[in-house]
Amino acid sequence: MLLGYARVSTQDQHLEPQLDALKADxxxxxRIYTDKATGANSDRPGLVAVLKALREGDTLxxxxxxxxxxxxxxxxELGEAIQARGAALRVLDAGIDTGTPVGRLTFHIIGALAEFELALIRERTQAGLRAARERGRRGGRKKKLDGKTLDLARALWSNPEFTVDDIAEQVKVSRRTLFRELGARPVQAPSS
Known part of the structure; x- marks a missing residue:
């Protein structure tokens, strides 16, 4: 029996391309199990479920x-767990099928190369960030509210005559940005 597993890293990504490929195979x-979680996240109920469902002679x-x-x-570890159940692993984009000796060898070689590539990417990214810091550059997105615009937003924020929408339009940012940068709006005591 064939069982499938698909995963995307973020809620913004879509499973459909993977699901289509699995169905086409x-x-x-x-019998397709899914997760929406980063690869580093060990809490993946779909992966746990598909591994439990694997039986001798099955292919993941x-x-x-x-x-x-x-x-x-x-x-x-996953390859060994799959093999211990008497099952095989098929990786569509790499043409790997661990049901064969050549497939098992290819699986280990491809896995080692993938990890090596990831390590190189991390290394280059860290070197680039270090170099940028040494040049005085700070990472991240430029703040939408700073300087005079932030001062204006604070002044308007403390004045109950202006609505949040009015302030957002005046300083040309979203409501969400206002709340993130300025926090909760001060509550004015009712005048007597």
Whole structure:
């Protein structure tokens, strides 16, 4: 029996392309398990469920290796757990099927290369961030409210005559930005 597993890292990403690929490979939609979680997140109920559902002779199908494991160590652990159940792993984009000796070898080589590539990306990113800090650059998005605009927003914020929408329009930011930058709006005591 074929079982499928699909994962996206954020709520903004969509599972449909992976689901379509799994269905095209012959996985019944009822046997596809999913998660919406980062690869580093160990709390993935869909992965736990698909591993529990695997029986001898079954094949777990994933679109890409990075959808399955958080690291090379985790990938090898999953590969061993799948093999211990007498099941196989098929990775569609890499053409890997651990039901064969060549597939098992390829699985380990591809996994090692994927982890190596991730380590290089992390290393380059850290070096770039260090170099930028040394040049006095600060990371992150530029603040929408700063300087005179922030002073104006604070002044308007403390005046109950102006609505939140009025202030947002005046300083050209969203309501959400106002609340994030200025916090809760001061409550004025009722005049007697």
């Amino acid at each position: 012959g996985v019944d939609v009822e 199908v994933v679109v890409k290796l990075d959808r399955l494991a958080r690291s090379m160590k985790h990938l090898i």
